[in-house]
Amino acid sequence: MTTMITENPQLSKIELSLLKSKVEANSATAKDLENLDYFLGWLSSSGFLLQNFKEKGINSYEEFIVQRNKPSDKKNPLVEGYLYGIILGAISTLEQYLNTKQV
Amino acid sequence: MLSRSKRMERFLIGFIASSLVTLTVFICYTLVINEPGVIDKSKMENGYLIPDAEQKNIAAAINDLNIREIRLEEKVLAINKRFDDLYILGGVIITLILAISLSVYLRVGAEVEKYFKEHYKHSQDRIDKCVIDAEVTLGILYARTVLIEQWIAANIPQSNPSIQQGQNIETQNDHNDH
Numbered sequence: 001m002t003t004m005i006t007e008n009p010q011l012s013k014i015e016l017s018l019l020k021s022k023v024e025a026n027s028a029t030a031k032d033l034e035n036l037d038y039f040l041g042w043l044s045s046s047g048f049l050l051q052n053f054k055e056k057g058i059n060s061y062e063e064f065i066v067q068r069n070k071p072s073d074k075k076n077p078l079v080e081g082y083l084y085g086i087i088l089g090a091i092s093t094l095e096q097y098l099n100t101k102q103v
Numbered sequence: 104m105l106s107r108s109k110r111m112e113r114f115l116i117g118f119i120a121s122s123l124v125t126l127t128v129f130i131c132y133t134l135v136i137n138e139p140g141v142i143d144k145s146k147m148e149n150g151y152l153i154p155d156a157e158q159k160n161i162a163a164a165i166n167d168l169n170i171r172e173i174r175l176e177e178k179v180l181a182i183n184k185r186f187d188d189l190y191i192l193g194g195v196i197i198t199l200i201l202a203i204s205l206s207v208y209l210r211v212g213a214e215v216e217k218y219f220k221e222h223y224k225h226s227q228d229r230i231d232k233c234v235i236d237a238e239v240t241l242g243i244l245y246a247r248t249v250l251i252e253q254w255i256a257a258n259i260p261q262s263n264p265s266i267q268q269g270q271n272i273e274t275q276n277d278h279n280d281h
Contacts, residue, residue: 044253048246081235085242092243093250 011039013098020091023084026068030061033087037061040090043097052086 019036022028037049050061056079058064064083067075 040250043250044257048250052246077231077235078238081238082242085239085244086246087242088239089243089246090250093247093254097254 011094011098013095016091016095016098020088023087023091028065030065033061033064036087036090036094039094043093049087049090053083056083058083 019028019032022032033049038046040046040048053059053061053064058067058079068080068084
């Protein structure tokens with residue numbers, strides 16, 4: 001997706017679906033989240049994800065990935081669940097946006 | 104020497120006195136004979152009292168009364184024994200019921216405590232999972248709400264000029280009409 005942003009800043013529904021699968025499988029990287037945040041700039045000001053991460057005390061995408069991969073007894077599952085929901089909500093909103101654009 | 108009249112007087116006095124003594128002894132004897140508990144030897148034979156018909160009836164009646172009394176006492180004793188048995192049986196039954204209730208209470212308490220200890224972690228995990236799911240749903244709704252609001256807000260300025268243009272056209276037409 002990095003090349004996609006730098007060279008061709010387009011996002012297809014397939015790529016978005018793949019990203020959603022990676023997030024659900026907890027295999028998404030910090031770069032994937034950064035790219036998602038970039039594409040969210042289509043809907044609002046960019047940095048929506050990072051802004052919400054910072055509101056919950058997480059200062060970067062890498063820190064979120066680290067928090068998410070921690071054992072369940074060493075992390076706050078509520079914060080992680082909330083931010084995970086925000087990512088899924090952002091992806092579903094982007095899907096809706098792409099559907100609207102195609103129509 | 105006493106005169107004849109004096110002799111006669113003394114004889115009469117002696118006769119009256121002896122008569123009184125005899126009468127007194129007879130009366131006393133009669134009273135003693137009729138005294139209860141004193142055995143009339145005339146009614147004894149070979150050292151045993153010979154009961155007459157009336158005494159026989161009285162003795163039979165007394166004997167019958169005694170037998171009835173004994174039977175009544177036996178019945179009372181039997182009834183008391185039955186009551187004792189009932190009391191003992193009732194006590195045993197009540198004790199058993201109390202013991203069963205107590206054992207059930209203690210057993211249920213122990214079972215509930217054991218169940219909670221065994222399933223507490225499982226229940227807590229389920230509750231935590233529900234809370235996390237709720238947080239995920241809350242995050243989804245929050246993200247969708249904020250992003251769609253910003254999306255709409257970003258698109259309104261593009262549609263506003265046309266609206267404003269339309270309003271300007273309407274106001275211009277109003278001015279022209281006037």
